[in-house]
Structure formats: structure tokens, C-alpha cells
Amino acid sequence: MESALSEIEFLALSPNRVAVLRRLADERHTRTDLAVATGASQATLGRILRDFEERSWIRRSDGGYVATATGELVADGFLDLLEIVEIEGDLRPIVRYLPTDALGFDLRRFEDATITVPSGTKPNAPVTRVLEFLRTAEDVRVFSHAFNEGSLTVIEERVSDGEMTFEGVFSRSALDAVADDAGLRRRLDSLLGAPDATVRVRDGEIPLAVTVADDVVHMLLRDANGVLQASVDTDDPTVRAWATETFDDYWEAADPVDPDDLAR
Incomplete structure (x- = not known):
């Protein structure tokens, strides 16, 4: 040696x-x-x-x-x-926030990924990054443990205008959080009534916050306290295949959202 x-x-x-x-x-x-x-x-x-x-x-x-x-x-x-x-070296600052146990691909697939972190002048930069994709994507799938207000707003508006098809799987805790917020609840009610959108809820855990916007996979990364720390996005085909397969697994194990569940 x-x-x-x-x-x-x-x-x-x-x-x-x-x-x-x-x-x-x-x-x-x-x-x-x-x-x-x-x-x-x-x-x-x-x-x-x-x-x-x-x-x-x-x-x-x-x-x-x-x-x-x-x-x-x-x-x-x-x-x-x-x-x-x-x-x-690129991943070192954010590796503690990566849900590596749930990622079914080699981290080398992040070779050309874009990493976005909050800054003093742009504290919401990771969310801003995903909104960029949502404003132009025609087909969007999401599986997540939380609703993002900005993402939900853009998705609801574009689906309502016939500019996007949407499928989402969310954890039960995410749905409960929406039900407690009147503004988010109205957005989700509108989305549930749109013909080009389908939302399901999963009682089990979803340890990820992943958006598949056309060919791009975007992940929001939070710390143990739920504070947003970074995002990673890539158009790597292997990561896209993993995200699609993972979404399908969550989708099959989830139930359609009952609008009555949002009533408060």
C-alpha cells in the first residue's frame, strides 16, 4: 500500500x-x-x-x-x-442535511448538480430556485413532508390556467398544517378541484421534499429542526429515474385527499 x-x-x-x-x-x-x-x-x-x-x-x-x-x-x-x-467538496457543507438513507443512487450523480444555500441577502434562495422551475414546467410531481407556500401558490395558479399538470403525495402532517392555514387551505381546495391536478396523502413518513419539474429533480434540505438549509437540483437521468420510481411507490401507498379533511 x-x-x-x-x-x-x-x-x-x-x-x-x-x-x-x-x-x-x-x-x-x-x-x-x-x-x-x-x-x-x-x-x-x-x-x-x-x-x-x-x-x-x-x-x-x-x-x-x-x-x-x-x-x-x-x-x-x-x-x-x-x-x-x-x-x-461540493457536498461537504450540506451532507449533514442530505437524507442519504433514502437516496437510491450514487452521490456521484450530483457531479453537475446545482447547490443553493440561503444567504444574508437571499435567505429564501433554495425556495426561489424551485419556483424558477415551477414557473416554466409543464409536468410536475412532488412527494414531500411539507407544503411550501410559494410552490403551492405557483402550482395552483398554473394548473388553474391550464399551463401545468400536477400530481403530489404529501404526509398527513403536511395536510394538517395546510388545514390550519386559511390561505393555504383555499389554495389547496382550488387545486383539488382542478382537472389537471391530483393530490394524495400518505399516513406514513415521507423523509424527503422532492419536486420533479419536467426533467429536473429538485430537493429542499432542512435540518433536524425543520429549518431550510439548502437545495440541490439536477437533470441527471439516473436521479430522475430514482425520483420517478420513489414517487410511484409513495403514490401507490397513499390515498386521495378528501376535501372534508381540510375543513376547520
């Missing part, structure tokens, strides 16, 4: 080494190609190529260089690790 760690350190300490090996693993390059692509000096590039040849990671080919089979293996493994560490 010690020698393997030394080789990892050898690569990690030089961005130029990583850049050269990455390019040679993809295809043959001349020394001039590599100098232009990396910006490395000829002296630095010469040392890198000699070090790689000594390790049998590259070989000369038609006036240039290309990775060997073991060079490709090292490049693939190192670049995978680099990608994982970059993703981990």
Missing part, C-alpha cells in the same frame, strides 16, 4: 502530470501538442514524459506519445478519485 500511496502522491502533487496523463489516456499527442494544451515548459514536460516512460505508463508512437494499458488504468482510477473528491 505504501508504494501505491507514493504513486498517488507523485501524480497528485503536479497538475501538469495529471493533465498530461489525462490527454495521453484519451489519444496520441505530440510533445508540442502537450506543451500547448498544458502550458508546461519544455523542461517540465521532458521530466514528466521521462517519469511516465520509466513507469511504463506511456510509450512513443508515430512521433508522439500515448498511454499504455497500465497508464490508462492509472489515469482512469486517478481521475475517478479526483472526480469523487471534487464532488465531496
Whole structure:
């Protein structure tokens, strides 16, 4: 293991080494190609190529260089690790709020995700982000432990105007919270009467707050006290497939909302 760690350190300490090996693993390059692509000096590039040849990671080919089979293996493994560490760095500030036990996909699927956190000037930024999607989406599905006032307003207005189809599954506690708020109750009453909307209630727990707006999956993340801490959204197809399957599971285990349940 010690020698393997030394080789990892050898690569990690030089961005130029990583850049050269990455390019040679993809295809043959001349020394001039590599100098232009990396910006490395000829002296630095010469040392890198000699070090790689000594390790049998590259070989000369038609006036240039290309990775060997073991060079490709090292490049693939190192670049995978680099990608994982970059993703981990993005997720580190919010990982404590991610319901990881309920996520049925590899966190690497968040590679291109957008993370939105509240700030002093935009304390509601995560909600604002989901409203952006709701204002343009034609098909929306939601499964959540809570109703968001802003989301419910946009959904009700767009469904009523014939601009959106909507299906939602909510926890019983979310429904009770709506029933206690006259404004939200009127919005939900209107939504329940719309032909392009269907809402169901689940007695069991829903540990997530997920909106699927067309091809985008958006998650609101709260802490143990219910305080909004961040949101994550992505159009990754694997995450979308997970969200669709999870919604279907909750939908099958839920019951249609009885408008009488909202009476207070």
C-alpha cells in the first residue's frame, strides 16, 4: 500500500502530470501538442514524459506519445478519485442535511448538480430556485413532508390556467398544517378541484421534499429542526429515474385527499 500511496502522491502533487496523463489516456499527442494544451515548459514536460516512460505508463508512437494499458488504468482510477473528491467538496457543507438513507443512487450523480444555500441577502434562495422551475414546467410531481407556500401558490395558479399538470403525495402532517392555514387551505381546495391536478396523502413518513419539474429533480434540505438549509437540483437521468420510481411507490401507498379533511 505504501508504494501505491507514493504513486498517488507523485501524480497528485503536479497538475501538469495529471493533465498530461489525462490527454495521453484519451489519444496520441505530440510533445508540442502537450506543451500547448498544458502550458508546461519544455523542461517540465521532458521530466514528466521521462517519469511516465520509466513507469511504463506511456510509450512513443508515430512521433508522439500515448498511454499504455497500465497508464490508462492509472489515469482512469486517478481521475475517478479526483472526480469523487471534487464532488465531496461540493457536498461537504450540506451532507449533514442530505437524507442519504433514502437516496437510491450514487452521490456521484450530483457531479453537475446545482447547490443553493440561503444567504444574508437571499435567505429564501433554495425556495426561489424551485419556483424558477415551477414557473416554466409543464409536468410536475412532488412527494414531500411539507407544503411550501410559494410552490403551492405557483402550482395552483398554473394548473388553474391550464399551463401545468400536477400530481403530489404529501404526509398527513403536511395536510394538517395546510388545514390550519386559511390561505393555504383555499389554495389547496382550488387545486383539488382542478382537472389537471391530483393530490394524495400518505399516513406514513415521507423523509424527503422532492419536486420533479419536467426533467429536473429538485430537493429542499432542512435540518433536524425543520429549518431550510439548502437545495440541490439536477437533470441527471439516473436521479430522475430514482425520483420517478420513489414517487410511484409513495403514490401507490397513499390515498386521495378528501376535501372534508381540510375543513376547520
